[in-house]
Amino acid sequence: MVWQVGPDLGRRTDGVQYMSYATSLRCRKCGGEYPLQAVNLCDFCFSPLDVAYDYKAMSKRVSRQALSSGPASMWRYQDLLPVDGPVVDIGTGFTPLTKCDGLARELGLEQLYIKNDCLNPTYSFKDRAVAVAITKARELGFHTVACASTGNLAASVAAHAAKAGLQAYVFIPADIETGKVVGTAVYGPTVVAVQGSYDKVNVLCHRLAETYEWGFINISLRSYYAEGSKTLGYEIAEQLNWRSPDCIVAPSASGLLFTRIWKGLNELSMLGLIDPVNTHMNLIQASGSSPIVNAFKAGTLHVHPVEPHTIAKSIAVGNPADGYYALRAVRESGGTAAAVSDEEIVAGMKLLARTEGIFAETAGGVVIAGLKNMVRSGEIKRDDLTVACITAAGLKTQEVVSDVIQPIVIQPTLESFQERVEMSCVAAAEVR
């Protein structure tokens, strides 16, 4: 195999595989450097490791034109990701950025877009992160991957592992309804239901990661997993014709997605692909699981863990690994952080569905409810170009909006229809 040097530093001449511009893993706290292996914490201070790149070399390769001529998926940004070999691609990314005039009118905004990550292959943004992590797992020689999840992550890992031909273990808390894991089990992973509290599952998974030679997606491979989420930020900028919006509103669980949207925008700016980033990053959590918002309101950068109690299970993370860094992104960008109640979440889901035809899961309801409150309070201004990130589809959390099912029952006759339905519609119109 031949490697080119010079302008095409590190690029293979066969044009199929190439080396990435990633140079090392670097501790976000103390700056300690580590080789590009399956390790996620600094040995010295136990802080998370981040992928470092040779941006100077990268800037010679990437351009707006080169990126835009890539595939209609997240892999058009492969030059900005830490993967060397053939990628594991199930069609993730380049999801629609939809202008939402109906919802904008309802909220009092002039320019509102929804970044609709419901439309990823397993119906959530997790596909972005997992695609990079599984690709890296295969590069590093793992035959088995694993994760601990209550839903979206599990489905994504199982699907990507199936595509990559890797064995997958998915650990779920035993109290999850079996119906919730159909969308994971169908891909053929080994599903292990762990009895005990979520804390116990956390401890077990850390010990499994230390004991077995597996690529644990959100433990040992977390540094790579995180990088996949940057593509959400890249896509927003490209789809806005290479600019960053005035405001982004995104949900936060571990804080990872939020920090990587911010990192993605700033990388594009550093590479000269967009102007300096003036985007306000606005973070929303469910009030029943809002450790990052609590810290923001308290004016501290230390995130105290909480016990989650919310219907927004997909973002119910009590001890967020990237909470500190998410807070920093909020502060650096001049954004804000807020929490919304379970009732507001349900109302947000219904509002999005009713005005834009997008059925989001509870985390989407969190975003819409938070956006509504921020517009009302003036934190987001009427003329701000705003992007709301909808991270997963609503079919997985249908039960929280099941009260929408109120059919009008009729007899199979025209008279019955006219009597029950037309009268009902007239009455509803009079109420409006």
Added chain:
Amino acid sequence: MSKRRVMFTFPPERIEEPVIYLLGHQFGVVTNIRRADVTENKGWVVLELEGTDENIDRGIAWVSAKGIRVDSASGDVVEG
């Protein structure tokens, strides 16, 4: 012998107690502090515990029973 990386979050009434010293002394666990922020009103410490699994589990149960929150130093692993 095992190692476990944890974060202790202290309520105000426990800040002045030598909890980490007693944990090592009473349970045969080696404690190795890596990061910390302790004031008179609050405190958290990130540390590594080394010992037998049984001793670490007993020690963590003792710390938790004092009202000190014990979490993984690397955050929650179970994601949505």
